[in-house]
Amino acid sequence: MAGQLNPNVLLAVPLAPLAGSAIAGLFGTKFFGNKIGRTASHTATILGVLIAFVISFQTLLAVLDGATYTGTIYNWMTVMRLKLEVGFQIDSLTAMMMCVVTFVSLMVHIYTIGYMAEDEGYNRFFSYISLFTFSMLMLVMSNNFLQLFFGWEAVGLVSYLLIGFWYTRPSAIFANMKAFLVNRVGDFGFILGIGLLLAYAGSLNYGEVFAKKEELATLMLPGSDWRLITVACICLFIGAMGKSAQFPLHVWLPDSMEGPTPISALIHAATMVTAGIFMVARMSPLFELSDTALSFVLVIGSITALFMGFLGIIQNDIKRVVAYSTLSQLGYMTVALGASAYSVAVFHLMTHAFFKALLFLGAGAVIIGMHHDQDIRNMGGLRKYMPITWITSLLGSLALIGTPFFAGFYSKDSIIEAVQNTHIAGAGFASFAVLAGVFVTAFYSFRMYFLVFHGEERFGKPHPGEHQNHSHDEHSDEHHHGLGPGEKPHEAPLVVTVPLMLLAIPSVVIGFIAIGPMLFGDFFKGVIFVNESHQAMEELAHEFHGAWAMAMHGFTSLPFALMLAGVASAYYCYMVNPKVPAWFYSKFHRTYTLLDNKYYMDKINEVVFARGTRVLGGGLWNVGDRTLIDGLIVNGSAKVVGWFASVIRYFQSGYIYHYAFVMILGVLCFLIYFMPFPSFAK
Secondary structure (H helix, E strand, C coil): CCCCCCHHHHHHHHHHHHHHHHHHHCCHHHHCCCCHHHHHHHHHHHHHHHHHHHHHHHHHHHHHHHEEEEEEEEEEEECCEEEEEEEEEEEEEEEHHHHHHHHHHHHHHHHHHHHCCCCCCCHHHHHHHHHHHHHHHHHHHHHEEEHHHHHHHHHHHHHHHHHCCCCCCCHHHHHHHHHHHHHHHHHHHHHHHHHHHHHHHHHCCCCHHHCHHHHHHEEEEECCCCCCCHHHHHHHHHHHHHHHHCCCCCCCCHHHHHHHHHHHHHHHHHHHHHHHHHHHHHCCCHHHHHHHHHHHHHHHHHHHHHHHHHHHCCCCCCHHHHHEEEHHHHHHHHHHHHHCCHHHHHHHHHHHHHHHHHHHHHHHHHHHHHCCCEEEHHHHHHHHCCHHHHHHHHHHHHHHHHHCCCCHHHHHHHHHHHCCCCCCHHHEEEEHHHHHHHHHHHHHHHHHHHCCCCCCCCCCCCCCCCCCCCCCCCCCCCCCCCCCCCCCCCCCCHHHHHHHHHHHHHHHHHHHHHHHHHCCCCCCCCCCCCCCCHHHHHHHHHCCCHHHHHHHHHCCCCHHHHHHHHHHHHHHHHCCCCCCHHHHHHCHHHHHHHCCHHHHHHHHHHHHHHHHHHHHHHHHHHHHHHHHHHHHHHHHHHHHHHHHHHHHHHCCCCCCCHHHHHHHHHHHHHHHCCCCCCCCCC
């Protein structure tokens, strides 16, 4: 059915979750009288997301059949020639993102019924996650920078509410404020980039800006030797660095684990953190004009992919291990963007969404079974108590480390190949980073897997430092965490395990199915643009001989050897000879301290930026505000006027001779001022 999609049907995609959010938020919370119960709240929100998913899937099928839509839904304001609109651009990139966002959101909504069953904020949580889905859909469906920025800020706002969901806990309030402020740093760059494009392209519409890309490529930033397009793209990417947690704006994401586990899957797997990846892919016509911007993207992604993976090795909180894994995989996506392999980045975005949501929700199921104990040192042997969680977590881990035939293999291996075939500055370091990251990812993933599901049963026993790494996911700090003596873990209810099984299916098969059309077919034709001078995708296409052949070849590749080495190392260190980690700790204590303090990035931010801002603010207040403005300008001018008035008052005595004297004095001053003096120059 090639042709135009129905805009009224498309409008239902974001509005259905918004309606569900409004119902749960307005009628299901204490603030508005709690007029409806829990069942009505979760039914309304799940129904809204289900409607959005069904329409999104139908839209994807229509797009595959050749249908598209680009147009204005609502004209908000017209200022001279500038149009501020709400509009949709539905193409293959948008339709794919719509399906991923709505499917993962639907799984999270269903999972939440069981996970948050005992929480007092049950209805409020459903309202928030449904509102988050609306915001993300508005972002990915937009056809202009204004709506993109609205969705961008809306997901940031709702993530603030979700991370600080337990607002009585100081750690949660600190975490959501940290996420909010760090993202504002990135958003400042983002809006500068949008402003530059608006100033020189004269429009906020994607199509109109892209149509002027050749003209933009010739312009220089006034007062500098920088090309305008380079500065604009770097500014846009700074926004992506904040939202997609790239170094050094990554510091907010691990702390966001203070929120309930379902939002970790929703925000940190498939939606908010991938918004930056989606945005850069959408802006490929602009980024392709600047090798400098691409090099910047490539290097930042490489640093994030490798060095955030190192941090995952030493984490003991089950959710934080998965969180640092997310950071590392976002780095892989960013590396692909810098290599001009935009379709590969989006492909990894899609595969990662499924297996990372699976791992987060699996971690949540473990937390439920362990009575909210999140320390993997207190687990072990859960395989026989939680078989569904075990097998789904194993499948998710195999996909994450890039096991051939699993979804993550096809996307991650394609990224490694793309980097090795690019000539952008920084490609050498990027190639090393993504290869080393394979070993690191396999090591920390199976370290967690072995400690949680195999080996000695360590639960129900006192351990030194047992609660040091807990974020106390579900209750206040005073609540008992962990299994008591004699207690055993238990499998989560079906409402929790069914989403795990449904997410496990695409985690295994989606890569095999989608790699051909998405990377080497016409799926992104006319949507993603690559400059002829960037050959990475052409080289990949030349080497690709089908999904089966790629997987079989993968068994003989260097990444597979590194992956096996990582799994084997984790098995030896934590199952065969547990003394090895202790030996490494004693020999490399300083390195461990560096990693444990997260490269001291939080300390640097605190000392340099936070304290520096306070010092600067104090100086501006003392010198600028109190001394200059209040003291000199305001109070000083008042004193001058007062002194002048105190002198003048003596001449306002009522005596005529005083007035005559002032008049004569005034005339004398005029004569002196205006009298021409003779020149004595010869």
